Amino acid sequence: MRMQTLESMGINAETINQYDQRIPRYTSYPTAPFWTEEFDASRWSDHLRQNAGNEDPVSLYVHIPFCGKHCLFCACNVIITPRRDVAEDYLGYLEKEISLVSEQADVKGPVVQLHFGGGTPNYLDLDQMERVVRALEASYPFAKDAERSIEIDPRVANPEYIAGLHHRLGFNRISFGTQDFNEDTQSAIGRGQTREVTFENVTAARKNGYGSVNIDLIYGLPRQDEDTWRETLDTVAELRPDRIALYNFAFLPSKLAHQRALSEEVLPAPSLKLQMFIEAHNRLTHEGYVFIGMDHYALATDSLAKALEDGSLRRNFMGYNTLRGTGMLSFGTSAISDYRGAFAQNDKKLSVYKRMITEGHIPVERGLPLSPEDLERRHLIEELMCGGVIRLDALSSRAREIIREERGELTSLEEGGLLTVSDDEIRVTGKGRVFLRNIAVIFDEWIRKARTKHLFSRAV
Numbered sequence: 089m090r091m092q093t094l095e096s097m098g099i100n101a102e103t104i105n106q107y108d109q110r111i112p113r114y115t116s117y118p119t120a121p122f123w124t125e126e127f128d129a130s131r132w133s134d135h136l137r138q139n140a141g142n143e144d145p146v147s148l149y150v151h152i153p154f155c156g157k158h159c160l161f162c163a164c165n166v167i168i169t170p171r172r173d174v175a176e177d178y179l180g181y182l183e184k185e186i187s188l189v190s191e192q193a194d195v196k197g198p199v200v201q202l203h204f205g206g207g208t209p210n211y212l213d214l215d216q217m218e219r220v221v222r223a224l225e226a227s228y229p230f231a232k233d234a235e236r237s238i239e240i241d242p243r244v245a246n247p248e249y250i251a252g253l254h255h256r257l258g259f260n261r262i263s264f265g266t267q268d269f270n271e272d273t274q275s276a277i278g279r280g281q282t283r284e285v286t287f288e289n290v291t292a293a294r295k296n297g298y299g300s301v302n303i304d305l306i307y308g309l310p311r312q313d314e315d316t317w318r319e320t321l322d323t324v325a326e327l328r329p330d331r332i333a334l335y336n337f338a339f340l341p342s343k344l345a346h347q348r349a350l351s352e353e354v355l356p357a358p359s360l361k362l363q364m365f366i367e368a369h370n371r372l373t374h375e376g377y378v379f380i381g382m383d384h385y386a387l388a389t390d391s392l393a394k395a396l397e398d399g400s401l402r403r404n405f406m407g408y409n410t411l412r413g414t415g416m417l418s419f420g421t422s423a424i425s426d427y428r429g430a431f432a433q434n435d436k437k438l439s440v441y442k443r444m445i446t447e448g449h450i451p452v453e454r455g456l457p458l459s460p461e462d463l464e465r466r467h468l469i470e471e472l473m474c475g476g477v478i479r480l481d482a483l484s485s486r487a488r489e490i491i492r493e494e495r496g497e498l499t500s501l502e503e504g505g506l507l508t509v510s511d512d513e514i515r516v517t518g519k520g521r522v523f524l525r526n527i528a529v530i531f532d533e534w535i536r537k538a539r540t541k542h543l544f545s546r547a548v
């Protein structure tokens with residue numbers, strides 16, 4: 089399963105440039121820009137009621153949008169506030185939302201996964217975290233061995249907090265925002281996270297028995313160069329987290345006003361950025377990390393690498409995970425649910441979110457019910473992005489027809505060495521795993537119709 093260097097798979101800077109297009113990341117299909125406000129709170133409630141009593145496994149997501157200060161590279165849905173009482177107030181609304189959704193969906197299937205994202209989930213203290221977790225446990229039937237994962241900003245965490253999350257609340261997977269270990273880069277992105285604080289918290293997670301520790305890295309940040317990046321990768325090798333998410337920095341000052349404080353002059357040139365990706369990929373695979381696909385790496389011993397091996401890998405709004413076939417119900421501002429054939433996203437504005445809950449509505453801003461055609465295409469995309477293989481005999485007649493319709497595109501990707509096509513299956517090659525988005529996009533009917541490729545980030 090271990091991947092070779094990019095070079096040994098015939099990938100160099102030229103190949104990457106060849107496939108570098110603006111393509112969605114396919115955490116959903118159809119992708120979010122095509123969802124509509126016509127699918128509003130009342131239609132979402134109808135959908136939940138029609139599916140009430142569902143006994144399939146389910147995942148829950150909670151969005152805590154608060155951060156004390158805005159990191160200059162950030163592209164998340166955040167609310168910047170130093171006022172702790174705002175979070176306390178938010179919890180009351182979260183509790184109401186949790187119970188509203190529970191009344192309407194009447195979930196009977198076990199909760200197999202809980203994830204807290206943000207923002208900064210650890211903006212909440214342990215008592216506040218406990219309030220949310222207990223509200224969820226009171227309304228949904230948790231499996232005893234459910235995965236409980238959380239994103240942590242190490243700058244506002246400490247070993248006692250990490251221990252408390254595990255021993256009091258059962259969190260067993262943890263992810264630390266890191267981005268880079270270089271002090272100048274940390275200062276340029278307005279984050280100032282020290283190497284010591286990251287090591288201290290990762291060590292605490294290990295000591296307290298977390299099953300998997302992830303760190304996020306970003307290449308393309310201000311003041312990164314070949315030498316600083318190599319040092320950061322040396323430090324990553326020393327820290328040896330179970331999983332690594334490696335992201336390409338998206339500089340979008342026209343959309344994200346806070347990024348205008350970043351000077352373009354200190355950003356690495358596109359050619360250097362590309363080199364940094366190649367260096368990181370080669371170094372991580374050399375260190376024993378398996379490339380999962382789409383920014384994610386994991387040690388061969390980690391459940392994500394095992395899921396890739398045994399075909400149980402799944403992709404959703406949290407990236408790759410190991411729980412195939414589960415729906416997701418989500419809570420908090422901007423949170424996205426993916427449940428029984430429909431997507432719904434909560435309103436991003438705190439004031440609207442609160443008002444809708446006060447009026448007794450689930451605070452949905454937009455969504456989409458999936459058509460039978462969407463479901464077929466979604467299945468094909470998920471098979472490619474996760475297991476890397478589509479077996480034709482397991483497909484519906486419509487799905488086989490879609491593949492016939494896209495034969496020209498498939499042949500062209502086969503000629504490029506990204507996949508192999510036979511009478512039985514379509515299989516992504518090692519090279520193709522680096523360009524999964526370029527493969528998935530051929531089954532994306534919405535993007536073809538709308539020609540909105542400019543909306544999405546680059547493929548690598």
Ligand code: SF4
Pocket residue numbers: 154155157158159162163164166206207208241265
């Ligand atoms: S802590 Fe994370 S979510 Fe908050 S501003 Fe920084 S990068 Fe964004």
